[in-house]
Amino acid sequence: MSKQRPAEWRRGPMRLRRDAVPESTTDQRLLDHRGPHDWLHTDPWRVMRIQSEFVEGFGGLAELGASVAIFGSARTSPEDPMYDAARRIAEGLCAAGYGVITGGGPGIMEAANRGASECGGVSVGLGIELPHEQTLNDWVDIGINFRYFFVRKTMFVKYSQGYIVMPGGFGTMDELFEALTLSQTGKITTFPIVLYGSEYWRGLVDWLRDTMLPAGMIAEEDLDRVHLCDDPEDAVRWFVAND
Template sequence: MSDEGISQPGTGYRKGPVLLRRGQIPEQTTDQRLLSKDGDADWVHGDPWRVMRIQSEFVEGFGALAELGPAMSVFGSARTKPGTPDYELAVEVGRLLVEKGYAVITGGGPGIMEAANKGASEAGGVSVGLGIELPFEQGMNQWVDLGVNFRYFFARKTMFVKYASGFVVLPGGFGTFDELFEALTLVQTHKVTEFSIVLVGSDYWTPMLEWLRGPVLARGMISAADIDLVKVVDTAEEAVEIVVGRDRELRAAQVEALAELEAAQDAAAGRVSDERNAS
């Protein structure tokens, strides 16, 4: 997903499974109501029901994506126009990921998201969109084959991370930064496996990395190793090679670890059997 401020008349406002248009569009999003501190005590009665709704979003998301298979998340701006270099680059990323055997997950909106979904769909792969309720009409782009709409950002962001084996990030604004640093924090703190995070477009991302290597690192806010968690490339081929290569390394290591565990368990079982026979 990413950026805010996009209006596409006719696509409608998604509120969970409900589609609203024109005068039916509410002034507040579900997130705004959840986080509102309006001073009354209605939350005492309403919040337990909100918890059930939040739970249902996780259940619906898990159910829809449980059999997705290997997948990569692609982030970038909703404002990127078709035909621009960034748009075409995202199309290529989506296509190459499918050719490597991966589904493509985006925020389901226009711009970079639409482009990555387009590349994945045209290549015959699974094109996933994780939509979000917003106070303007955005809607799911036409290239999404499997779409899930969310009321809450935090539920949606969990799906981006849970079902992805890597992250490809193209130029974007606040929404893209949010998704990038969310993934980076989870990898840095070992809350998730150390998947690859690849930034595409050195001209766009280098100033941010220079800031991280400069005052942020100098003040001890991060370590030098943290910056190495992010790779910067300029082509779709490089981005896909990195995320796919890292995923295959992790899968091979997992298979090897399981084999070693099984061997150790078999050896332990053999020793127990020998001890029993000896007694």
């Protein structure tokens, strides 16, 4: 004989009525070993995983000190001039007293971590779980792997004084425009952003100035948030001056 459901059910801050009222209590489901185990994979349980990633990230980076995030393509080969430029920029930042944070992968990320590590600076890699396994490069001295992109991105913003953005793909663009949005809306302050490689970035910058600005989608001061350059020393010098 089935029990009649109550007209209203309270589950913590939630109020449930009609068909939303469960047929059993949370304690019943917890103590019944015959029940299904899919609760391990539901969203409420994932909150604990997410929380643990924040705790691990905050704990691991809390004493990091002033640092700069360097972004760029994982596909850049060591023979590419951009690889050498990223390495030199990291060395310059190290000499200026900054640590370097990257996504911990190959390409530009490896070059930046290498530059920081070789000059005796702090070299950090924040990796991400991907369908195609990507391990942290050999030049990462402090590494953290994340399951969730948004947790990882929070760490980049929280523990970086600003970004230096080398040529890259969708991931690089994502980090760039998130930083611009947070800066524009005042969520982060004093956050210099360098776009390195004028030939690569010129089309985007021109589109922002010639299309978005006249359309009223951005303001003139939004364009001043970025510095376009082609010289590693200039990138470091401008960053330090605007930090």
